[in-house]
Amino acid sequence: MAFLLKEVTDITVPVTIQIPGEESTCKISARWRLHDVPDAQKRQEQMQKSELSEDQLVEEDLLDIEGMSDEKGKPLKLTKDIRDQLMRKAYIRRPLVLSWFAAQQGRGEAAAKN
Numbered sequence: 001m002a003f004l005l006k007e008v009t010d011i012t013v014p015v016t017i018q019i020p021g022e023e024s025t026c027k028i029s030a031r032w033r034l035h036d037v038p039d040a041q042k043r044q045e046q047m048q049k050s051e052l053s054e055d056q057l058v059e060e061d062l063l064d065i066e067g068m069s070d071e072k073g074k075p076l077k078l079t080k081d082i083r084d085q086l087m088r089k090a091y092i093r094r095p096l097v098l099s100w101f102a103a104q105q106g107r108g109e110a111a112a113k114n
Contacts, residue, residue, distance in 0.1 A: 008034055010032060010033055010063055011032055011103045011108040012029050013030055013032065014027055014028075014029055014099070015030050015095050017091060017092055017095055018091060019091060026067075028067035030064075031062075031065070032062060032104075033060070040104040044101075054093070054097050055087055057097065058083060062078070062096075065082075
């Protein structure tokens, strides 16, 4: 199959979450906006200089999350409130933010399975 050069605007990456006190991990899938390399590097530099917070990064670039449910098992859709709840929990926040970096490197669901 020939390589087709086309614009890819987003990518879904796995996010592994270790819930405190539980032995097993949980996985969700985060769909992130993709940036060209210069733009992604600029965003990283802005974060290093504290010009862009993790909260802003997630607010601007997180497009969707799959694999979450409430305590009754009802699937949850990504909303501002859900996003804010996720970012308040350190055990979720760190893996979620790190998944942005994986996304910018093209490490999506298919690549993670190989």
